Amino acid sequence: MALPRPPEPGVLRDPEVDRLLNQPDHQGLELPHSRQVYTNRSMNLEDTHLVGFDMDYTLAVYSMRQIEELAFRMTLERLVATKGYPADLVCLRYDHEFVIRGLVVDKAFGNIFKMDRHNHVGRCYHGRRELKLDERRALYQTNEKIRLSLPRFAWIDTLFSLPEACLYAEIIEALEARGIDIDYHKLYDDTRDTIDEVHRDGSLKTELKKDLGKYIEPDPELASALHKLRSGGKRLFVLTNSLWDYTDPVMSYLLDGRLAEYASWRNYFDYVIVGAQKPAFFAEHKPFTELRPDGTVASTNVESFERGRIYEGGNLFDFERLTGYGGENVLYVGDHIYGDIIRNRKASQWRTCFVVQELEKEIEYIDEHRDEVHKLNELDALRGRLDDLINHHKLMLNSLDRKLDRAAPALAQELEAMRTREKRDLETLRRAFKAAITESADTERRFERGANAYWGLVFKEGNENSRFGEQVQDYADLYTSRVSNFLYYSPMQVFRSPRAAMPHERIRGY
Numbered sequence: 001m002a003l004p005r006p007p008e009p010g011v012l013r014d015p016e017v018d019r020l021l022n023q024p025d026h027q028g029l030e031l032p033h034s035r036q037v038y039t040n041r042s043m044n045l046e047d048t049h050l051v052g053f054d055m056d057y058t059l060a061v062y063s064m065r066q067i068e069e070l071a072f073r074m075t076l077e078r079l080v081a082t083k084g085y086p087a088d089l090v091c092l093r094y095d096h097e098f099v100i101r102g103l104v105v106d107k108a109f110g111n112i113f114k115m116d117r118h119n120h121v122g123r124c125y126h127g128r129r130e131l132k133l134d135e136r137r138a139l140y141q142t143n144e145k146i147r148l149s150l151p152r153f154a155w156i157d158t159l160f161s162l163p164e165a166c167l168y169a170e171i172i173e174a175l176e177a178r179g180i181d182i183d184y185h186k187l188y189d190d191t192r193d194t195i196d197e198v199h200r201d202g203s204l205k206t207e208l209k210k211d212l213g214k215y216i217e218p219d220p221e222l223a224s225a226l227h228k229l230r231s232g233g234k235r236l237f238v239l240t241n242s243l244w245d246y247t248d249p250v251m252s253y254l255l256d257g258r259l260a261e262y263a264s265w266r267n268y269f270d271y272v273i274v275g276a277q278k279p280a281f282f283a284e285h286k287p288f289t290e291l292r293p294d295g296t297v298a299s300t301n302v303e304s305f306e307r308g309r310i311y312e313g314g315n316l317f318d319f320e321r322l323t324g325y326g327g328e329n330v331l332y333v334g335d336h337i338y339g340d341i342i343r344n345r346k347a348s349q350w351r352t353c354f355v356v357q358e359l360e361k362e363i364e365y366i367d368e369h370r371d372e373v374h375k376l377n378e379l380d381a382l383r384g385r386l387d388d389l390i391n392h393h394k395l396m397l398n399s400l401d402r403k404l405d406r407a408a409p410a411l412a413q414e415l416e417a418m419r420t421r422e423k424r425d426l427e428t429l430r431r432a433f434k435a436a437i438t439e440s441a442d443t444e445r446r447f448e449r450g451a452n453a454y455w456g457l458v459f460k461e462g463n464e465n466s467r468f469g470e471q472v473q474d475y476a477d478l479y480t481s482r483v484s485n486f487l488y489y490s491p492m493q494v495f496r497s498p499r500a501a502m503p504h505e506r507i508r509g510y
């Protein structure tokens with residue numbers, strides 16, 4: 001990317017420096033915004049000796065719509081078969097637009113809502129009906145602060161959990177349309193238990209394994225990205241909660257035979273750990289077990305790690321001891337904001353990169369609608385200016401009123417004329433303010449509904465960052481849309497976070 005020329009004296013004024021600064025990098029490619037790696041906390045990749053990857057939704061990019069529909073259908077069928085829900089509910093359809101990551105389920109009222117970074121409840125649905133502003137205020141703008149740690153709330157923070165939020169809303173909609181009273185808490189717990197069961201007993205993964213091509217989108221640049229990191233002298237590892245019988249076919253599908261130097265996917269990685277049970281991996285002390293390639297246990301007493309072997313379970317402390325790497329020399333790349341990033345960050349000194357698949361679509365959308373974003377910013381500034389002017393003119397009018405009360409008849413006529421002018425100006429400003437609010441609300445609605453008709457952008461809620469966006473900013477050192485984006489960066493890349501600015505610093509030109 002061409003860099004802006006800093007207005008500094010000395011060597012930076014050298015035309016040769018200028019020429020070099022304006023040369024494109026990335027082998028002449030201008031990397032699109034949607035494929036860049038973004039930095040919350042600066043780090044130098046040269047200091048990273050070990051790079052670890054989660055598998056599901058990190059190395060393996062799933063075709064969201066296909067896998068969500070499968071999980072939705074399997075869970076619904078099982079709810080009907082085992083929990084006594086009406087048989088015709090199996091006709092419900094999955095609406096992949098209706099759920100996004102970062103939503104909250106309120107089991108007390110059967111609602112789903114999105115929050116901003118201040119825990120303020122934004123858009124909210126009961127079943128498929130959007131709550132009106134006064135309904136939302138009555139429920140969520142009381143003195144009681146919303147604490148997501150309460151059992152009343154469930155945070156939809158993984159892509160795996162999107163289908164359960166959709167199921168919850170669809171079942172509420174369908175049953176209430178028939179006048180059936182629902183225990184919202186129980187319905188959520190039934191849905192959660194059933195979806196867990198579909199995952200735990202292997203039935204979902206058995207279906208996936210039957211046709212990996214249907215559910216996984218192989219990334220043609222993944223193998224080269226991993227190879228580039230290895231060529232830069234880094235060791236790689238896989239740390240996944242999936243078990244060996246699923247990890248092996250998925251990883252084979254992703255990487256086997258992609259590059260001549262690597263016949264098997266296992267050649268890319270120095271350590272392979274399956275069934276890691278994150279977040280417990282970062283908090284508890286479960287021992288490692290060594291597995292044979294057929295999945296049977298080879299040893300329960302793991303005293304050293306060897307390249308090419310397969311390990312299961314384990315914990316952070318033993319991992320660092322057995323690999324000889326730890327702290328800031330390890331970068332872990334994952335897609336689960338809690339299990340891969342937050343819990344990891346609290347227990348270890350590892351650096352983290354959050355893979356957020358939705359970012360690609362979201363950035364492309366914002367880029368395509370740059371004019372609307374610009375217009376929204378301008379309207380915000382205009383509203384602020386008009387608001388200040390209205391207050392100023394109100395004060396002027398009050399002061400004229402007071403003067404008129406006490407004025408001698410000779411002055412009264414002049415003051416009255418001034419008062420009329422002030423009143424007219426105030427009316428003009430009020431009309432403009434009202435128009436700016438309407439225009440801003442219309443533009444915002446159009447812009448957000450274009451991204452997602454129900455929830456708007458994943459990372460934003462109104463003017464604020466969404467709670468999800470805020471967590472990404474707080475806990476992930478880096479974030480990006482897919483692992484292969486590292487292909488466009490040097491293994492010695494210094495990722496620099498933008499200069500932090502408090503609101504008082506954000507003045508024009510700073």
Ligand SMILES: [Mg+2]
Nearest residue numbers: 054056057335
């Ligand atoms: Mg994952």
